[in-house]
Amino acid sequence: MNKLTHCSLAVLFLTVSNASMAEMSIDHSKMTQHDHEMMMKHLGMSKEESAPVVDDQRELVLFPEAEYHLTLRNMRDHLRGVNLALMNVASGDYVQAAEAIEQHLGFGNSHGANGLHSAREFMPPGMQMLGHGMHTKANALAITLRDAEITEDSQEIFSKMADLTSQCVACHDAYRLGAE
Ligand code: HEC
Incomplete structure (x- = not known):
């Protein structure tokens, strides 16, 4: 083997190892939409869930800081109510399930810093209707x-x-919240 062959073998080796290194790490910024969808499919996510965040078409609704945090806390409480109701239904405790729904999701469930539904005034009419519909x-x-x-x-x-x-x-599909 002459010197030149040695040299080109070394270059070849370096090139090959670099290429395989590159293959090992995924560069998400270079992924096409198709690649992204394939990856999410592989991870068991639906097309909707895997849609890039930049595609967010929901209307942004701005709440004052205190209302924003209280509303999100209220939302988590809504989910807790649904969860409690389901657990009680599972064990045949229907009255307790009803109480969980009334307590966490009923009309008495207040929105807003002063507990007087004050967050309503910052909601666009469509959002107010969906909120009212939810309580109904x-x-x-x-x-x-x-x-x-x-x-x-x-x-x-x-x-x-x-x-x-x-x-x-319906409401989660249409609106998102921000604090101002
Ligand atoms: C009138 C509109 C509306 C209704 C009805 C509604 N939500 Fe929400 N909810 C929102 C908005 C807006 C957000 C903020 C979403 C965002 O900014 O991405 C939110 C956020 C949440 C969050 C996340 C809270 C956090 O800490 O980030 C949960 C959980 C939630 N909602 C549960 C529920 C459940 C359960 C119901 C039904 C029983 C419900 N919501 C009904 C508008 C609504």
Whole structure:
């Protein structure tokens, strides 16, 4: 082997090892939309979930700082109410499930720093309607749950529960919050 061959072998080796190094680390910025979708599919995420954040078309609604934090806390409490209700339904405690819904999602559930629904005034009309709709569906669910004590009609419970969570989904699809 002459000197030149040695040299080119070394270059070849370096090139190959560099190439395989590059293959090992994924550069997300160079990924195409198709690559991204394939990766998310592989990770078990739906196309909607994997849509890049820049595609966010939801309307931004600005709340004053205190209202913003209180509203998000209230949201987490809504989810807690749904969760509590489902747990109680699972163990056949329909009245307790109804109480969880009334307490965490009913009309008495206050929004805003002063507990007087003050956050409402910062909501666009469409958002107000969805919020009102959510409380209405929550009340209907609570009535069905109390009836279930006698009827044991779980199909009706699921139907009313789905009506309620549809309101959550509709609003989450349309709006996002920011603090000003
Ligand atoms: C009237 C509109 C509306 C309704 C109805 C609604 N939400 Fe929300 N919720 C929002 C908005 C807006 C956000 C903030 C989303 C964002 O900025 O990305 C939010 C955020 C949340 C969060 C995240 C809280 C956090 O700490 O970040 C949870 C959990 C949540 N909502 C649960 C629920 C559940 C459960 C329901 C139904 C029972 C529900 N929401 C109904 C508007 C709504």
